[in-house]
Amino acid sequence: MTEKSPKIIYTLTDEAPALATCSLLPIIRTFTAAAEISVETSDISVAARVLAAFPEKLSEEQRVTDTLAELGELTKDPSANIIKLPNISASIPQLKACITELQSQGYDIPAFPDDPKTDEEKEIRERYGKILGSAVNPVLRQGNSDRRAPPAVKAFARKFPHSMGPWSKASRSHADYMRGGDFYSSEQSTTMTEDTDVRIEFVDKSGQVKVKKELHLEKGEVLDGMFMSAKALRAFFEDTLNDCKESGVMWSLHVKATMMKVSHPIVFGHAVTVYYKDLFEKHGELFKELGVNPNNGLNSVYEKIKSLPHSKQEEIEEDIHACYANRPEMAMVDSVKGITNLHIPSDVIVDASMPAMIRNSGQMWGQDGKPKDTKAVMPESTYARIYQEMINFCKTEGAFDPTTMGTVPNVGLMAMKAEEYGSHDKTFEVETDGTMRIVNAADGSVIMQHDVEKGDIWRACQTKDAAIRDWVKLAVTRARQSNTPAIFWLDKERPHDAELRKKVELYLQDHDTEGLDIRVSSYIPAIRRTMERLVRGKDTISVTGNVLRDYLTDLFPIMELGTSAKMLSIVPMLAGGGMYETGAGGSAPKHVQQVLQENHLRWDSLGEFLAIAVSLDELGLKENLPKARVLGQALDRATETLLENNKSPSRRTGELDNRGSHFFLAMYWAQELAAQDEDADLKARFAPLAKALSDNQDTILAELSEVQGKPADIGGYYHPDPAKASAVMCPSKTLNTILADFR
Ligand SMILES: NC(=O)C1=CN([C@@H]2O[C@H](COP(=O)(O)OP(=O)(O)OC[C@H]3O[C@@H](n4cnc5c(N)ncnc54)[C@H](OP(=O)(O)O)[C@@H]3O)[C@@H](O)[C@H]2O)C=CC1
Ligand SMILES: O=C(O)CCC(=O)C(=O)O
């Protein structure tokens, strides 16, 4: 194949989707080869990114290229066609585990410096800092977000509804959030009237000015500044704990320490030191000497005390247990292993954890492994209120019914690192009391300022005008194409949203909105109206900012479909290319545990099937490749058949899993190609494959089922051995031979 041949980039990521890829990719390549489309891989796993950061430490054979940087460049190319699977947005404990694993495999990379002192350590910390948290998605998402459940997926959910816990009117579960002192209450916002250079500065009490960051802002760009008071946050945590202790409701923290990689670990750290207050008061000095970092969770205590004599370790562990006696019961991540909600900051991630709780009758799991009513603590009130509104709704109306409910697609403002999710390099933990301010670099005039205290978390956010214009256009396009009412969720009380409201009003005038139902509404009336319609089987597009994009595209899909992995998730890039995300969920670490213990992968690749079909269709349209379109459309029909026949993976070991589901997809896809009459060549080519697969169905399914029930060895967690992982994920010799013979 020449270099110019049409190509799709398929990302290799982490955990469950990476395993699923070992099985699915050979199938995809078998089909795309027939249209001379190459499917090239790009490894953006945490492990690959770590290795790419230290080329000088590695041998020639060990070195890998910086594929994320390459992909970032590709997003500017109008012909870009990227299939993006979910990847780990690593917390510090995860990054450390990845480093240790790579070192054990013979890669001479440096340890993660907890407390960098020398220049060399600082430089290493900086390199690792670029890999931490949500470091991939913001680079690749150079467009706004279009996430929806295709009609076939909705039909499937209605025919085979997922489980949905009932809601009691007497439920004591609720969301709790700060009523003051949070980002919401301090937000300031302005739109730049011209291109402007600004400085973010800190002024201490003696008037000394320290420049924290310099920025170039474009004309029309929206700039926000806000802070969260550390004192108010700690007082809030204490109040919530006391309230739970008195009422007997379980306590649980929901943040996004992965994506909000600077601010939320700090918030998480405060929760740890408030919950385990007695422990930190008693051993604070020792913990400091040992390098305990509460922002990494209670696990940091367990890790660091390992160096102490046994008797001291026991004393500290007893003090930890004493906290449980004094504090309310806390929700557990794993009650059998004793892992609490505060052990590791990346275990409970708000976008997925809150809908899971609501779907589970508003309950989470307690120390005894039993579900219990819960206070879901989400300090920042900006978005937490929508969860309370949904809880109120479920309490009065009962749980949602997946067999009758409508759907809530989302058009999300995401391009160019919009809003809070692009704020990490402009987020600061304040060192002493003083003033944080943004000044115009040209004349020193103050654009906005906040009086802050030591420990407060201050941040600035940027939203580019081009991104907002494109977002409005995408919303109108989706409303028109699907003939569905759309609501712009913009809060009247929020200064940032007030700026956006002005722009939305203006940019809507650029489009033909005749006959469309497009409204602008504050969050609470917006979710209320959406839910009122939803339970009546009616659809409503939510048009939201970046954080609500993230939250709502888990919240509604999890109610509607059981998992957001079944979503079609398209990012039409501003430069003209396309990125097709596979669902709206993450990399499902729990699924890997099941593979390692029982060799059953319950990962549903539906998001991948949907993404590949759109990717092929778009490729066909752009490159004038009718065969690509025929392949894509046949894949969509095959996916519909797969859903109708319920050949999605089961959760239970011994039943059809991810690999078996891929087999059915391959068979249905080949059958669709053999049945179509648009392309005679594809018809003739795929007829024998369809026959071979259906003739051997029983043998293949038996071979796939045989391997289940025993532990599996993939040779690593973050950096599995490709041969071992492939052997585990492609265990049917018959299927492997049929695919190899066909190619
Ligand atoms: N686009 C991206 O790159 C994203 C990455 N992430 C990253 O993913 C990791 C895990 O995040 P987490 O909050 O646990 O959320 P996940 O979405 O990965 O998992 C939550 C649960 O959702 C269900 N689920 C998710 N995907 C599937 C699927 N394809 N098939 C079937 N069920 C599915 C599973 O439920 P059950 O266990 O009941 O089967 C799973 O345990 C983190 O490292 C996070 O940073 C998160 C979101 C998006
Ligand atoms: O980038 C991440 O960490 C998570 C992304 C995510 O949750 C989403 O886009 O829905």
Ligand SMILES: [Mg+2]
């Ligand atoms: Mg999300």
